[in-house]
Amino acid sequence: MPTKEEAEEWKKQLVDNAEQQILNLTDSDKFKNYLNTVAKFHRYSARNIDLIYSQNPEATQIAGFKQWKNDFNRSVNKGEKSIRISAPIIKKLTPEEQQRLNTTEERAIVGYRYIPVFDIEQTHGAPVPNVNDFVKENLSDHKNVSNLYNELKNYLNENTDLKVSEQNLDAQKGVKGYFQPDTNEIVIGESQPDSALKLKTLYHEYAHSQLHGLTSEFRDRPREYKETQAEAVAYIAMQNIGVDTSEYSLGYVATWAQNKDVIHEALSEIQKVSNKVVDLSNELTEKLGLQQEKDNKITEKIEDIAKEKLVVKADNPVEAVKKLYNNNLQYAIQESYTLSDISEKEADYFRKTATWEDVADIEKSNNAIEALGHGYYADEYIERNDNNPHSANQSILKTNDPEHPTLSQQYKSLLNQLKEPDKNSQQTEKQLKQVRQNISEQTQSELQSFAKNTPTLKQPKIEHDEPTI
Numbered sequence: 001m002p003t004k005e006e007a008e009e010w011k012k013q014l015v016d017n018a019e020q021q022i023l024n025l026t027d028s029d030k031f032k033n034y035l036n037t038v039a040k041f042h043r044y045s046a047r048n049i050d051l052i053y054s055q056n057p058e059a060t061q062i063a064g065f066k067q068w069k070n071d072f073n074r075s076v077n078k079g080e081k082s083i084r085i086s087a088p089i090i091k092k093l094t095p096e097e098q099q100r101l102n103t104t105e106e107r108a109i110v111g112y113r114y115i116p117v118f119d120i121e122q123t124h125g126a127p128v129p130n131v132n133d134f135v136k137e138n139l140s141d142h143k144n145v146s147n148l149y150n151e152l153k154n155y156l157n158e159n160t161d162l163k164v165s166e167q168n169l170d171a172q173k174g175v176k177g178y179f180q181p182d183t184n185e186i187v188i189g190e191s192q193p194d195s196a197l198k199l200k201t202l203y204h205e206y207a208h209s210q211l212h213g214l215t216s217e218f219r220d221r222p223r224e225y226k227e228t229q230a231e232a233v234a235y236i237a238m239q240n241i242g243v244d245t246s247e248y249s250l251g252y253v254a255t256w257a258q259n260k261d262v263i264h265e266a267l268s269e270i271q272k273v274s275n276k277v278v279d280l281s282n283e284l285t286e287k288l289g290l291q292q293e294k295d296n297k298i299t300e301k302i303e304d305i306a307k308e309k310l311v312v313k314a315d316n317p318v319e320a321v322k323k324l325y326n327n328n329l330q331y332a333i334q335e336s337y338t339l340s341d342i343s344e345k346e347a348d349y350f351r352k353t354a355t356w357e358d359v360a361d362i363e364k365s366n367n368a369i370e371a372l373g374h375g376y377y378a379d380e381y382i383e384r385n386d387n388n389p390h391s392a393n394q395s396i397l398k399t400n401d402p403e404h405p406t407l408s409q410q411y412k413s414l415l416n417q418l419k420e421p422d423k424n425s426q427q428t429e430k431q432l433k434q435v436r437q438n439i440s441e442q443t444q445s446e447l448q449s450f451a452k453n454t455p456t457l458k459q460p461k462i463e464h465d466e467p468t469i
Contacts, residue, residue, distance in 0.1 A: 014084055014114060018047075018054035022267070023260060033057050035232055038271060039239035042278045046271055048085045055083045059119040061128070068118060070309065074125030082116030089113055090361040091354055107361060111346075144288070145195040148241070151284045152202060156186070162209055164202070166190035177201040179208040181219070196243050200234050203277060207233035210273045218269060229270055236274040237281055306396040310385055313392045317360040320369055323390035325359070332359045411435050 025031045037053040040060050044052070052059055062083060068074045088109040093101065101108060120128060153164045162184055169175050169189035176197065177188040186205040192198050207230040212219050218226075305311060314320035325332035333354045363369045386393055414432045418425055 014051065018050040019260075021054035022050055022263060025263065031232075032235065034267075035235050035270075036239060038274060039236040039278070042236070042240070042271075042275050045086070046268055049271070051085050052083060056119055058121070059083065061120040062117040063120075064115065064117050068123050068125075072123075072126065072128050073308070074120075074123040074128070076118050076123050080118055080122040082118055084114040085117055086112045087115045089350075091350070091358045094353070107357070145199060145243075147288055148281075148284060149195050149199040149202065151288060152199070152281070153188075155280070155284065156206065162186055162206075164188070177205050179205040179212075181209075181212070181214045184209065184213065196238075200238055200243070203234040203237040204230045206277065207273050210276070211269055225266070229266060232270045233274045233277055236270075237277045240278045241281060241285065306393040310388060311392050311396065312388075312390045317363070317369055318356050321360045321363055322356055323388075324369070326388055326390065329354075329356060329359070332356070336362045411439065 022034075025034055034053055034057070037057060037059070038049055041049055041052055041062075052062065062085070063072065065076055065082075068076055089111040090107055091110055092107050093103070093105065097108075098104065156162045156164045164186045166188050167190060169177070169187070170191055175189065176192060177186065179186050186202065186209060188198055188201055188205070192201070208226065210216075211229055211233075212221065212226050218229075221229075310324060312320055312323040314323055321332060321336075325335070330351060333351055336359050360369070385391065411432070414428055414435060417428045418432070
């Protein structure tokens with residue numbers, strides 16, 4: 001195990017390498033490669049985007065070793081070198097720690113650790129459907145691009161203080177659109193026949209409205225600076241939906257790279273606005289049905305999940321992780337936290353002080369537990385284990401097993417059979433009568449069990465109305 005000094009030097013080298021890669025963004029092509037990483041990992045922090053870009057700029061989808069195996073049915077190739085990203089260490093604070101940190105918050109990030117992840121190209125196994133692939137395929141249809149453009153325009157008009165309109169801009173040669181700060185208005189050239197170009201222009205002008213409006217702290221930037229920022233946001237947005245961006249020019253970055261503080265500030269501003277644009281675009285493409293495979297909507301059914309992952313029934317994440325880890329807190333701490341990346345003293349401290357709430361927080365921050373409907377939660381890091389007494393897998397699979405249909409499913413099937421002229425209706429009616437009897441007995445049994453478990457709940461007294469003459 002490395003010494004604390006060696007671990008600190010390794011972490012410093014990791015950050016220094018990322019910093020150097022950012023300072024090397026001196027031309028349009030390098031800058032576009034960086035923006036490609038932003039587009040693919042827009043939900044990640046700026047620090048982690050820089051770390052991913054510096055270690056593997058071609059990465060497209062990352063996950064941990066166990067996550068690839070349990071959640072995607074893929075295995076990491078032998079000998080692959082991991083990408084390291086930063087993950088928060090969150091814990092419940094004691095009163096003494098709250099006082100020391102001068103906070104009233106119950107939980108806090110008390111540090112960061114560098115966890116290993118791998119790109120999809122470093123793995124092999126089952127194919128991984130990507131929503132953006134379907135968006136790209138659907139947007140190859142000109143009509144769908146027009147629909148997305150109109151949906152975005154309508155959304156901005158109806159849900160923001162911006163006014164978006166189309167006007168004839170032919171008299172202003174080369175102008176495809178503009179943002180007017182004093183009226184908070186975006187104008188798009190109406191004569192542009194290419195819907196993709198209209199959409200890109202709307203993304204560009206929307207970026208101006210968010211970064212360079214009258215109340216923006218960045219409104220006084222040089223014109224070239226502002227144009228490159230807006231174009232960078234449009235580039236990321238178009239990359240996200242799979243529209244060709246090979247012709248984009250982002251030439252002003254050479255000036256940024258001369259100043260370390262300026263380029264970090266510029267990239268941070270771009271990321272904040274592009275995150276908003278990408279999330280909005282994803283929401284609209286989902287609304288328009290563009291995230292569906294053609295003629296085949298992608299769904300994730302609870303019974304399909306139960307075949308692969310451990311599923312429990314829980315009312316909240318804390319209850320879920322308790323059941324997922326079979327009420328073994330020490331095992332949960334060891335599995336949830338990457339204790340090998342911190343000193344033994346720090347690791348021992350976490351083993352002694354971390355709570356179930358801390359485990360739930362770290363699992364949520366890693367997107368490891370998910371609400372799957374009906375109060376079910378699944379953990380992508382925990383291998384399927386039907387011996388877990390809290391596992392709901394077998395009951396889910398039995399409920400949806402065609403070889404063992406429920407009484408309700410039997411009843412519906414028999415009703416449908418009665419409608420078929422070739423069926424033996426007398427035999428079917430006899431079976432139907434038996435199923436009705438079984439349903440009645442099951443209902444009575446459930447009611448008796450409910451009454452036994454809730455003795456304080458009394459049946460309301462029914463008052464009969466006096467007969468009227």
